[in-house]
Amino acid sequence: ISECLVGSEMCIRDRFKEDMNHVGNSIATYVTRKQFEWHLRTLKFLGYETITFRDLEKIGLENRFKKRYIILTVDDGYQDNYEILFPLLKKYQMKAVIYLVSDSYNRWDVEEYGVDKNPMMKEEQVREMIESGLVEFGGHTLHHCDFHVVNEETAKREILENKRELEEKYRISLSSFAYPYGHVTETAKKIVKEAGYRFAVSTSTGTGIITDDLYEMRRTSIDRTSVWRFLKRISGRYSVYKGKKWMLSLIHI
Numbered sequence: 001i002s003e004c005l006v007g008s009e010m011c012i013r014d015r016f017k018e019d020m021n022h023v024g025n026s027i028a029t030y031v032t033r034k035q036f037e038w039h040l041r042t043l044k045f046l047g048y049e050t051i052t053f054r055d056l057e058k059i060g061l062e063n064r065f066k067k068r069y070i071i072l073t074v075d076d077g078y079q080d081n082y083e084i085l086f087p088l089l090k091k092y093q094m095k096a097v098i099y100l101v102s103d104s105y106n107r108w109d110v111e112e113y114g115v116d117k118n119p120m121m122k123e124e125q126v127r128e129m130i131e132s133g134l135v136e137f138g139g140h141t142l143h144h145c146d147f148h149v150v151n152e153e154t155a156k157r158e159i160l161e162n163k164r165e166l167e168e169k170y171r172i173s174l175s176s177f178a179y180p181y182g183h184v185t186e187t188a189k190k191i192v193k194e195a196g197y198r199f200a201v202s203t204s205t206g207t208g209i210i211t212d213d214l215y216e217m218r219r220t221s222i223d224r225t226s227v228w229r230f231l232k233r234i235s236g237r238y239s240v241y242k243g244k245k246w247m248l249s250l251i252h253i
Contacts, residue, residue, distance in 0.1 A: 015118075016084035031223055033084050039222065039230065040092045043070060048234070050095040052136035053176040053199050061211055070234065072096040073201060073219060075140060075178055076106070078118055082125040089134045099140035099178035099201075100126070102162050108144040108180075123169065130170060138176040139163045139197065146181055147188040159191050175199060182219075189215045208236075208243025218243055 015030035031039070043050070048068045056064065056071070074081055077100040089096055101120065109115045121129075129135035141158040142165075150158070163174055175198050179188060182203025192200045192215055199214050206218030220233045220242070232238055 015078055016080040018084070033088070036084065037088055037091075040088055040094055042230070043234070044092055044094070052095050052097050053138070054136055055095070057175070057198070064210075073138075073178065074098045075180075076101055076144070077120045077126070077137075077140070078106070079121055079125075080118075082121050082129070086125075086129055086132075086135070090132065093134070095134050095136070097136045097138055097176065098129070099138045099176075100162075100166055101140045101144045101180075102142040102165055103144065106144075126170060130172060136176075137166065137170070137172065137174065138178060139166060139174050139195075140178050141180055144180045146183055147179060147185045148181075148183045152187050152191075155185075155188050156191050159188070159195055163195050163197075176201065179203075184216050204242075205246055206243060207247060208239035208241070218246075 016036060017030050017032050019032050046068070048070045050072055051059070051069050052071065072095070074085060074096055077098055081098055085096065104120055106118050110117050126137065130137065139159065139162050142162045143158065145154065145158045147155055167174060177192050177197045177200040179200065179202055182205065184202050184205050189200065199217060201217045201219050203219055203221065206213060206216040208218045210217045218239055220239055222230065222233055
């Protein structure tokens with residue numbers, strides 16, 4: 001669902017649902033409105049401050065441990081981001097970063113897995129979020145492509161055209177990018193850098209220490225988890241622990 005990056009810890013989410021009766025045949029990670037509100041209230045109670053990547057640049061990477069900073073990230077840009085996520089961000093005055101694909105619906109999942117068609121947010125909804133100051137947007141390719149599959153030419157078009165479209169349409173400058181499926185390749189990373197992005201986030205790769213590689217920043221998935229697991233996953237130590245396991249897996253390949 002969301003991924004978090006604080007201290008910066010980073011959390012990730014894809015979808016939000018009203019309740020468990022509205023799940024359908026979705027394969028995405030999700031939380032219900034009630035669960036997500038509990039997450040926000042808990043973060044607030046524990047003294048976390050939600051920030052965006054632009055905020056992080058102003059704070060300075062060297063100062064990221066001075067407060068309990070956390071970045072909530074959400075991938076794809078579904079309609080439910082506006083209907084469920086946004087009202088709760090406004091209610092608690094908390095921030096998030098949403099990574100937008102250019103497609104108008106989840107074409108990649110519909111064609112690959114035959115799941116329900118779900119629309120992305122409308123242009124006016126994205127504009128309202130931008131104007132609120134609570135939501136920052138980032139790039140996520142044109143069609144949610146898999147960098148483990150597409151060639152360099154396709155990867156370049158997917159990254160560059162998505163960034164150009166979003167920046168021109170909304171008159172904003174994108175500072176961060178999320179790799180679809182969390183699939184990072186050196187070629188994709190190079191293109192992301194050349195596109196002018198200053199940060200890029202993965203899912204299950206990266207060391208968990210954000211300054212090790214600003215273009216492969218590990219995020220922690222937060223979905224319908226227990227209270228204990230939620231508290232564990234928002235800890236910076238958890239991200240580093242997962243990063244160490246990832247590095248060990250590379251040694252054994």
